[in-house]
Amino acid sequence: CEVLDQAFAGCYRSRLRNAGVVGGAVSLRGVAPWLREPRSLDEARGVKRPKEASGKGNRPLEYSPLHQSFKERLRNIAPYPDVIRQVEENFNGKGGYHRANHAAKFKQKKVEPTALDRIADTLASSRTRLFAKAPLQHSRKWPKADPAYAEVAVIGRSNVGKSSLLNKISQFGTVARVSSMPGQTKEAAWYRNKKVKVDFIDMPGYGHSARARVFGPEALSFVRNRTSLRGLYVLIDARHGFKWSDHEWLSELGSAGPMKQVVLTKCDLVPDKKLIEVASLVRSDLESYKRVERKVILCSSAWLTGFRDLRKDICERCKLLKGTTAAPKPGARRDDLPLRATKGQDLGIL
Ligand SMILES: Nc1nc2c(ncn2[C@@H]2O[C@H](COP(=O)(O)OP(=O)(O)OP(=O)(O)O)[C@@H](O)[C@H]2O)c(=O)[nH]1
Ligand SMILES: [Mg+2]
Numbered sequence: 001c002e003v004l005d006q007a008f009a010g011c012y013r014s015r016l017r018n019a020g021v022v023g024g025a026v027s028l029r030g031v032a033p034w035l036r037e038p039r040s041l042d043e044a045r046g047v048k049r050p051k052e053a054s055g056k057g058n059r060p061l062e063y064s065p066l067h068q069s070f071k072e073r074l075r076n077i078a079p080y081p082d083v084i085r086q087v088e089e090n091f092n093g094k095g096g097y098h099r100a101n102h103a104a105k106f107k108q109k110k111v112e113p114t115a116l117d118r119i120a121d122t123l124a125s126s127r128t129r130l131f132a133k134a135p136l137q138h139s140r141k142w143p144k145a146d147p148a149y150a151e152v153a154v155i156g157r158s159n160v161g162k163s164s165l166l167n168k169i170s171q172f173g174t175v176a177r178v179s180s181m182p183g184q185t186k187e188a189a190w191y192r193n194k195k196v197k198v199d200f201i202d203m204p205g206y207g208h209s210a211r212a213r214v215f216g217p218e219a220l221s222f223v224r225n226r227t228s229l230r231g232l233y234v235l236i237d238a239r240h241g242f243k244w245s246d247h248e249w250l251s252e253l254g255s256a257g258p259m260k261q262v263v264l265t266k267c268d269l270v271p272d273k274k275l276i277e278v279a280s281l282v283r284s285d286l287e288s289y290k291r292v293e294r295k296v297i298l299c300s301s302a303w304l305t306g307f308r309d310l311r312k313d314i315c316e317r318c319k320l321l322k323g324t325t326a327a328p329k330p331g332a333r334r335d336d337l338p339l340r341a342t343k344g345q346d347l348g349i350l
Helices: 002-019 041-045 070-076 081-090 096-110 115-125 162-169 215-225 244-253 272-288 307-317
Strands: 129-134 150-156 188-193 198-202 229-237 260-265 292-298
Touching (some): 081 272, 081 292, 150 215, 150 307, 162 198, 162 260, 215 244, 229 307, 260 272, 272 292
Parallel strands (some): 260 292
Antiparallel strands (some): 129 188, 188 198
């Protein structure tokens, strides 16, 4: 015990010497800063002055809203009226899913379908087939873009539901392979609808999962180099909203590529009140990106809701209406009319 006591005493003595205790005169500098005299009145009151921003290194931290938790951000978001309307029309909303469905059918009977509605219906009922597959990084293996066909691509985090969505846009059957495991789609796949003249590209998803990590940079260079793209649909999971990988990918892409449209998927898995909040949050996050449409399309591949809006958007974006021939008005002079009237046809120019 004595030996131990001596050892401890020696240790304390050396520490006190280091701290400035010299022969009984105690200087507390460096030992207890809270015991020294306050330097100013503010310091005495306990008020901390913000550090003055000097040119280098001392920049004040700017906290973006993304530093808040997802729940906190959901609590603070003010819902957008157009998002509320979309949810009420397509999802449970007021009166439940069945009532909303019934109301939609009732409305459809009354309203005369426009040309855009008709072409969207053609897209829904016509067949789309796989015609090419190629790795994202080998641009030489990509099929050559056909000017007669408008090209749109689908991108998003892995497992967000890209392939499922493509399967339901038109009568694909189960052409695009779907799996609950992230990173199932490893190559870009081209699907062609000959009737509506549009090509869809299913892309591998980006993200932080081990199988999907490589596809982020590859998808970026694909979108930058594939100049024939008319539209890019960025899919976001309705349960989580924008994640870091989405923010990273979109901010890296910047204004490159075609106009982007954000689609919320798996909306059936979210209660309607939360869906309004998440969709509004996603809608407000869009404001920080360039060349992104300031609206959100809500979809569910399980319930097949929201696909009418999506198809119409595709047809509009690809300017598919341009190709359709409108019936000639009586009295109108058009060069593309046949010179001879076929049986029962009123040419109106003779
Ligand atoms: N409930 C529900 N499940 C969905 C929906 N869309 C997709 N899923 C499921 O989500 C899982 C992933 O779907 P995929 O279409 O393979 O996702 P992906 O984005 O193509 O995934 P990768 O190809 O791996 O990037 C599958 O188990 C689907 O059944 C939806 O709208 N609702
Ligand atoms: Mg896929």
